[in-house]
Amino acid sequence: MTLLLDVQAVSKSFGGLHVNENVSFSLSAGDRVALIGPNGAGKTTLVNVLTGDLPPTSGRLIFCGEDITKLSIENRVQRGLARTFQITRLFKTLTAAENVALAVMQRRRITSRFFSPATDLPGVREEWQELLSILGVSHLAHRPVASLAYGQQRLLEMAIGLALHPKVLLLDEPGAGVPHDEAPKILEALDRLPKDIAVLMIEHDMDLVFKFAKRVLVLAGGRLIFEGTPESVTADHEVRRAYLGSYADASRGS
Amino acid sequence: MRTILSIGVDAAAYGMVLFIISIGLSIMMGLMRVVNLAHGAFAMIGGYIASYVLQDYGLGYGVAIAVAVAGTIVLAYPLDLLLYRRIYRNSDELTQVLLTIGITFLIIGVANYLLGPTSKTIPLPPSLSGPTDIGFRMVPTHRIFVIICGVVTALALWFLIEKTEFGIRLRAAVDHNQMADALGIRTEIIYSATFALAVGLGAFGGVVGAEILPIEPFYALRYMVTFLVVVSVGGAGSIGGALAASLLLGLADTTGKYLAPEFGEFFFYLAVILIVFLFPRGLFGRAY
Amino acid sequence: MSMLQTSATPRSAGLPLQRELVGGLTVAVLGVVGYFLFPDDLAFLTRLVALALLVLSLDLVTGYCGIATLGHAAIFGVAAYAAGNACIAGMKDPIALLGVGIVAGVAMGLVSGVLIARFRQLPQLVLSIAFGQLIAALANKLSSVTGGSDGLAGIEPAPVLGIFGFDLYSRTAFVFSLTVLVIVFMVLLRFVNSPFGLLCRGIRDDDLRARMIGASVYPRLIVMYCVSGAVAGLGGALMAITTGVVGLDSVGFERSAEALVMLVLGGTGNLWGGLVGTIIFQIFAHVVSATNPFHWIMLVGLLLILIVVFAPRGIVYSAVTLFNRMFRREVAS
Numbered sequence: 023m024t025l026l027l028d029v030q031a032v033s034k035s036f037g038g039l040h041v042n043e044n045v046s047f048s049l050s051a052g053d054r055v056a057l058i059g060p061n062g063a064g065k066t067t068l069v070n071v072l073t074g075d076l077p078p079t080s081g082r083l084i085f086c087g088e089d090i091t092k093l094s095i096e097n098r099v100q101r102g103l104a105r106t107f108q109i110t111r112l113f114k115t116l117t118a119a120e121n122v123a124l125a126v127m128q129r130r131r132i133t134s135r136f137f138s139p140a141t142d143l144p145g146v147r148e149e150w151q152e153l154l155s156i157l158g159v160s161h162l163a164h165r166p167v168a169s170l171a172y173g174q175q176r177l178l179e180m181a182i183g184l185a186l187h188p189k190v191l192l193l194d195e196p197g198a199g200v201p202h203d204e205a206p207k208i209l210e211a212l213d214r215l216p217k218d219i220a221v222l223m224i225e226h227d228m229d230l231v232f233k234f235a236k237r238v239l240v241l242a243g244g245r246l247i248f249e250g251t252p253e254s255v256t257a258d259h260e261v262r263r264a265y266l267g268s269y270a271d272a273s274r275g276s
Numbered sequence: 277m278r279t280i281l282s283i284g285v286d287a288a289a290y291g292m293v294l295f296i297i298s299i300g301l302s303i304m305m306g307l308m309r310v311v312n313l314a315h316g317a318f319a320m321i322g323g324y325i326a327s328y329v330l331q332d333y334g335l336g337y338g339v340a341i342a343v344a345v346a347g348t349i350v351l352a353y354p355l356d357l358l359l360y361r362r363i364y365r366n367s368d369e370l371t372q373v374l375l376t377i378g379i380t381f382l383i384i385g386v387a388n389y390l391l392g393p394t395s396k397t398i399p400l401p402p403s404l405s406g407p408t409d410i411g412f413r414m415v416p417t418h419r420i421f422v423i424i425c426g427v428v429t430a431l432a433l434w435f436l437i438e439k440t441e442f443g444i445r446l447r448a449a450v451d452h453n454q455m456a457d458a459l460g461i462r463t464e465i466i467y468s469a470t471f472a473l474a475v476g477l478g479a480f481g482g483v484v485g486a487e488i489l490p491i492e493p494f495y496a497l498r499y500m501v502t503f504l505v506v507v508s509v510g511g512a513g514s515i516g517g518a519l520a521a522s523l524l525l526g527l528a529d530t531t532g533k534y535l536a537p538e539f540g541e542f543f544f545y546l547a548v549i550l551i552v553f554l555f556p557r558g559l560f561g562r563a564y
Numbered sequence: 565m566s567m568l569q570t571s572a573t574p575r576s577a578g579l580p581l582q583r584e585l586v587g588g589l590t591v592a593v594l595g596v597v598g599y600f601l602f603p604d605d606l607a608f609l610t611r612l613v614a615l616a617l618l619v620l621s622l623d624l625v626t627g628y629c630g631i632a633t634l635g636h637a638a639i640f641g642v643a644a645y646a647a648g649n650a651c652i653a654g655m656k657d658p659i660a661l662l663g664v665g666i667v668a669g670v671a672m673g674l675v676s677g678v679l680i681a682r683f684r685q686l687p688q689l690v691l692s693i694a695f696g697q698l699i700a701a702l703a704n705k706l707s708s709v710t711g712g713s714d715g716l717a718g719i720e721p722a723p724v725l726g727i728f729g730f731d732l733y734s735r736t737a738f739v740f741s742l743t744v745l746v747i748v749f750m751v752l753l754r755f756v757n758s759p760f761g762l763l764c765r766g767i768r769d770d771d772l773r774a775r776m777i778g779a780s781v782y783p784r785l786i787v788m789y790c791v792s793g794a795v796a797g798l799g800g801a802l803m804a805i806t807t808g809v810v811g812l813d814s815v816g817f818e819r820s821a822e823a824l825v826m827l828v829l830g831g832t833g834n835l836w837g838g839l840v841g842t843i844i845f846q847i848f849a850h851v852v853s854a855t856n857p858f859h860w861i862m863l864v865g866l867l868l869i870l871i872v873v874f875a876p877r878g879i880v881y882s883a884v885t886l887f888n889r890m891f892r893r894e895v896a897s
Contacts (some may be wrong), residue, residue, distance in 0.1 A: 073776065099778035107776075113769040115833075116762070124759075124766050125777045133763040133779060134787075137754050140762040186777060311689060359869065369685055370632040371872055374828055377821060378868025385862020497817070501693050508690040538705055545698035549691060553679060556687040 024051040025087075026220045027072075027103070027190050032081030034064075034071050041067045043244045045081070049190055049220035056235035056252075057224045060264070064244040065224050066108060069192055073105050074098050086189065102189035106182070106196060108224075110175040112167045118178055119163040122150040125185035153181045157211050173204040180211050191215065193223040197230045209233060240264070281413060283527075283534050289419040291526025292426025293485030297499075298506035299433060299518045300474030300481075306513015307450050307470050308364040313376040314355075315478055315503055316496045317383040322348045322479025323491035324387065327396040337401045341483050348479035349472045355379060356471045364467055380496045388493040395492035398483060418487050425484050426519075429477070433515050446470065450513060505548050511558025521559060583757070588750040591839070595742040606734035608850055610806045613741035616842040617799030618819075619826045620752060620835060624792040625681075626824070627832035628756060629785055630768035632689055633680055634820050635696025639793050641815025642699060643668040643800030645710055648719045648810045656722035658740065662801050669797015670790045677789025681782060684771075693817070700815045715811040719804055730806070737806035744802060748795060752835055755791070764788050765833070825864060828871055831878020840880050 027049040034042040041064040049055060059065050070076040072083065074095040083091045090098055113121050123140060126149045127133050140146075154160045157177040162170060167178065176196060183191050196208055212234055215221060225231050231238065231252065238255045240248035242264035248255060255261055301315040326344040329335050335343070359379065363372045404421050407414040437443035449466050482491065489499060502525070510521030528547050532540035551559065598609050618640045625631045646668035647661045655661060680692045703710045710716055723729040728736045755761055763784060767774045771781050804810050813819055822845075830841025853860055875882040 075772070094780075095772075095775040096778050096780045099776060104778075105776060107773075111770050111773045111776075113766040113773060115769055116765060120762060121766075124762055127759045128763070128777045128779050133759045133784075135759045137758055139754075139757055140759045143759070182777065305686070311686060359873070362873070368630075368632075369689060370626065370630075370828075370832070371876065373632050373634070373689065374824070374868050375872040377824075378865045378872065381861045381865025382869065383865075385859060385865060389859070389862065501690075501697060501817075504686075504690055505694065508686055512686065539701075541701040542698060542705065545694045545701060548694040549679065549698065552687050552690050552694065553682065556683045 025049075026051055026053075026085065028084040029072070030082040030084065032068070032071060032078045032083065034067055034076060035079050041244050042071065042078075042241075045241070045244075045246050047239055047246060047249060049222060051189075051218050051220060053220040053222075053237065054235050055220070055222050055237045055239060056231040057222055057239045057241060058226070058228075058231060058255075059241035063241040065241055066194065068241065069105065069194055069224060072192060073103065099186060099188075102187070103192075104183050104186040104188035104190070105192040106179045106194055108194040108198060110172065110179055112175060112178060112182070114168040115166060117164050117166055118154065118159060118170065119150055121167055121178060122153050122181050122185050123147075125182045126150055126153075129186050149185070153185055156184070156214055157181050158207055171201075173200040176200050177204070177207060177211065180208070184211075184215070188219060190220045190222070193221060193225075195224055195226060197225055197227040205230075279534065283530055285415050285419050287527040287530035288523065289422045289526075290488055290530055291523035292423050293481055293488050294502065294506050294526055295426050295481075295519050295522035296429050297478050297481030297485065298503045298510075298522060299429065299515060300477035301503055302507045302510060302512055302514065302518045303433075304470060304474040305507055307446065308360075308467055310360065310363055310365075311369055311372045311376065311504075312360075312474075313373060313500055313504070314379040314383065314496070315474070316499045317380045318348055318352055318475045318478040319482030319485075319489075319499075320387065320491060320493075320495040321351060321383065322482035323398060323486050323495070324391060324396060325479070326483040326486070327398045327491060330399055331397075337404070340398070341480065344483045345476045345479045348482075349476050352475045353468075353472070356468060360471060361467070380500065384493050384496050387496075391493070393493055395490040396486075398486040398491065400487070422484055422488070425480075426522075429480075430515060430519055437515070442466075442469065505552075507558075509548070509551050509555075509558055514558070517558055524559075581754075584750040584753045587753045587835075588746045591746050591749050592742065594843070595738075595745070599738065605850070606738040607807070608846075610734050610737045610741050611803070612842065612846045613738070613745050614799045614803040614806070615823070615826070615846060616745060616839055617748060617802065618796050618823050619830075619838040619842045620748070621792045621796035621799065622823050622827050623832060623835060623838040624752075624756075624795065625785075625789055626827060627834065627838070628761065628764045628768060629681075629788055631681060631692075631785070633676075633692035634689065634817065634824065635676065635680070635692040635694075635699075636796065636823055637815055637817075637819035638696045638699035639669055639672040639676060639796040640800040640803075640819065640823075641703065641810070642672050643797035644804040644810040644814045645703065645716060645800075646797075647801035648716045648804040649709060651719045651721050651804070652716075656720070658721045658724050658805050661721060661805055662744065662798055665797040665799075665801020665804075666794045667797070669793040669795070669800065671793070672797070673790040673793015674786065676793065677786035681785035681789060696815070696817060696820050700812070700817065703812055703815045710810070710812070713812055715809045716804075717809050719808045719810070721805050734806065741802050741806060744798060748798060749835065749839070752795070756835065760784075760787075768833070822864075825868060828878060829867070831880045834878070834880065837878045837880045841878065844879070 025048055029045060029047050032042060032045045033040065045068060057065055067076065071078045074093060078091065082089060085098070085101060085103055090101065113124065116124070120140070123146055126146050127140070151160065154163055157180060159174055159177050162174060167175065170178070176199065180196060183193070197205060200208055209230065223234060235252055238248070238250060238252050239246060240255065240261050247264055248258050248261045250258070297319045301312055304310060304312055322344040325347045326340040329340040329343050330337070359375060363375055400418055404417050406417055408417045408420055437446060445466055449463050489495065506518060506521050506525060509525065510517030529540065529544050532543045536543065599606070602609055618636070622636045625633060643665040647665045650664045651661055655664065676695060679695055680688055683691070704712060721730060724736060724740050730736050763774065763779055767779070767781050767784060774781055800814065803814065826841040826845040827838050828841070829845055830839065831837030849860070852863065
């Protein structure tokens with residue numbers, strides 16, 4: 023297995039508040055990993071540190087053998103570390119097709135072109151059409167994103183993630199807010215992710231976690247308290263204590 | 277030495293006027309996240325009212341200040357109700373800029389239509405108009421009065437925000453807007469009260485500073501940038517920041533005018549660009 | 565609706581360059597209509613064209629990138645002074661002078677972009693105003709270059725292509741300006757629908773998201789500012805060439821604010837909006853400005869408030885929406 027992302031003793035604190043403490047794990051090609059933990063465990067902060075949105079207080083991030091701890095957000099994306107957002111953050115005045123096409127063009131480094139028609143470029147067009155059809159939203163291609171239902175926006179968010187051809191994809195609660203009847207589409211989309219990329223999914227929905235993940239990381243109080251198979255996670259005493267009790271509340275609450 | 281002292285007193289007085297007017301804008305920006313370009317127009321309205329009360333009714337200076345502050349709040353309140361509420365917190369800054377520039381233009385036009393294009397004087401009472409001996413030099417009494425007003429304003433605001441129930445609610449609303457909503461703190465009422473406070477401070481500054489920033493219709497446009505710069509340099513919502521920024525900019529501007537009158541403005545804006553570019557959150561402020 | 569179509573919807577059957585040709589032709593027709601509506605006021609129409617270029621330029625940064633700036637006239641004014649001085653120094657050819665305007669505009673756009681596009685919100689706004697005021701203060705003081713408050717006079721360009729001399733009735737000036745506008749408009753229609761234009765609109769919507777697809781935001785905005793500078797520079801140079809004078813008002817705060825008013829009147833993020841806004845505002849101003857200038861400022865203020873409250877997306881959008889609603893109702897009944 024090729025080692026893709028190596029997280030080495032990452033800590034993040036705000037003032038005196040330690041949100042992540044000494045978190046270490048690694049992702050290899052083909053990994054399907056879920057990161058779970060009760061609310062306030064520091065999951066989103068960890069994702070923001072991985073993407074470069076927040077600098078870590080200490081620790082290192084190695085991506086494909088290169089130290090990326092100090093690289094900017096966009097440089098990490100260009101190297102193949104992409105994410106989706108928990109709260110859908112699409113380009114809201116653009117159409118669905120334009121959203122995906124933009125990601126495709128950015129990956130191909132052709133967004134500096136001044137005088138060619140954007141979404142019709144040969145190659146680009148086929149690619150966004152294929153991505154939209156994979157996620158089953160082809161019929162929405164020319165609708166402005168702001169007019170789409172929340173679940174549809176989530177699917178589009180996935181399409182953008184895929185369009186970037188990442189080596190490592192961070193999915194921040196892909197299932198959150200998706201209506202029940204559209205949830206299978208999310209799973210289907212997860213199934214279609216290229217086999218050789220590593221995926222780290224942050225998720226509250228345990229059904230999705232069990233169906234998707236081959237390995238589970240549990241974050242509680244900013245620390246990684248468990249790493250193992252989905253089957254063993256429910257049996258782990260510490261996890262039950264730290265997590266599953268409040269999970270019942272969290273799932274009911276959200 | 278004489279020049280340095282003159283610059284010092286003038287700079288301090290000018291800085292204090294900037295502070296009294298701008299602090300209202302700063303608090304409003306810190307709380308409501310609104311870029312209010314019309315703030316100077318409220319200071320101008322205060323000046324006009326004071327001038328009117330003093331000249332046409334011959335009432336005392338203190339009464340004129342009180343009437344100006346109250347009158348400006350009354351005149352501005354409909355604007356809060358009808359227009360400003362649309363742009364608090366959740367609107368993009370282009371909308372805020374457009375709406376508040378529109379309000380500024382409207383007030384300039386109305387002021388000129390009703391009161392004419394010439395500048396209005398606000399006669400000082402005899403006790404404030406002469407020079408005062410501060411031991412080793414004579415200084416215009418009005419300058420000292422303005423400086424005292426500034427210090428008193430800063431202390432009163434500090435007390436209001438740090439020590440009173442209103443201040444606690446206000447800070448809660450600034451730091452955790454949604455949480456304040458959830459806790460049942462009526463942000464709407466706090467917004468209105470803050471708007472009144474901001475407008476009142478503007479009017480107060482407009483009156484006591486009229487010797488330094490003369491009241492005329494284009495006042496609102498002429499000093500629009502200056503007030504905005506104070507907030508930007510000091511950091512929105514910070515009293516200490518606004519005070520320091522006002523004094524700093526007052527010093528820079530006054531020094532420029534004394535030493536290089538030809539290029540005073542140029543150096544002022546150059547300093548502003550450098551400071552804002554290097555410290556986008558203000559020299560002393562929190563993130564805006 | 566087809567006129568409003570800025571999004572790059574693939575058209576099933578369309579000639580290549582169809583949108584650009586239709587756009588250019590429409591502007592040309594508008595110009596011809598203007599020519600016959602205001603035959604005695606071609607100087608006014610010429611001025612309108614120069615200002616339209618300024619507004620289109622502003623639309624590129626404000627409408628397409630979401631940068632709220634109150635210092636855009638600095639670019640326009642400096643280009644006008646540059647072209648004026650070049651002409652006085654002996655460079656008489658109008659097309660070469662346009663080149664001078666473009667170069668000056670790009671240079672100013674670069675500086676503006678570096679300063680203004682760095683941040684968002686309050687610092688951005690303050691930097692834009694301070695930069696505009698800085699240039700205005702310089703223009704006021706450097707009277708050897710700008711003529712100070714008297715303005716820079718004596719700009720007498722040679723005939724266009726050596727054939728068409730600038731006449732008293734501004735016929736040549738108008739046709740020359742209109743030609744420039746038609747070409748610029750067509751180029752911009754192509755430009756804003758390019759991958760680069762699409763990325764800028766993405767940055768406007770959400771700059772963090774744009775970085776998360778791997779785009780570096782700040783350099784892109786600087787590039788856009790340079791393009792915008794070229795367009796504003798063309799406008800400034802045209803103003804200098806066709807009026808023969810450059811005044812301090814070309815760089816002032818009021819010019820920047822007025823450009824913003826015209827842009828939002830028509831609608832941001834849409835080249836047609838900028839154009840329509842300029843036309844309506846300037847005709848309105850032309851008719852009313854004979855009265856007291858203070859009444860004028862009151863009207864502009866009122867107009868701004870009304871736009872924000874009732875037509876926040878500009879009148880082009882509102883008109884199209886209204887038209888669609890009426891049209892649909894007709895179909896339904």
